[in-house]
Amino acid sequence: MGHRQSIYLDGFSHKNPIPAACVINGLLSTGIVYGLDPATGKAAEGLEDQTRLMFVHLRAILEAAGMGPEHVLKLDVLLLDRSQRGPLNREWEAMFPDPDNRPVRQAMQADLDNGKLIQCNVTAYAAP
Helix, strand or coil, X not given: CCCEEEECEXXXXXXXXXXXXEEXXXXXXXXXXXXXXXXXXXXXXXXXXXXXXXXXXHHHHXXXXXXCHHHEEEEEEEECCCCCCHHHHHHHHHHCCCCCCCCEXXXXXXXXXXXXXXXXXXXXECCC
C-alpha cells in the first residue's frame, strides 16, 4: 500500500479535523468542497458565487496534489435545488471545455446546511 498524503489548503478548511482531500498511489478523493468565502469563513451569498468559489477551491485542491482538471474522473454534486444547474453547467464547461474529454458528473438534490446551495466531492487520478 502506498503512502497516504493529506491535502490542506489555506483559505479552505473543514470545521472537523479532516483534510480537504487525500491521495494514495495517485488516486485523490476530496471531502466536501463548497463555495466557502475565505473573507467570511462562511458560504458565499448566492448560487453564482458559491459555484464559482467551489470550482476555485477544487482547482486549488488539485494543484496542491500536483494534479489538474485533466485528472478528474468524477464530480458528485449536491444542490439545494437540483433544477438550478445553470451556474454549475457554466463553471463545468469552463473547467472542462472539450466535450470529448470530460469527467462524469452526478447532480442530486439534498438538504444542505449552513447556507450552502451547492457542494461537491471529487475523485481524480494521476499515475504516480
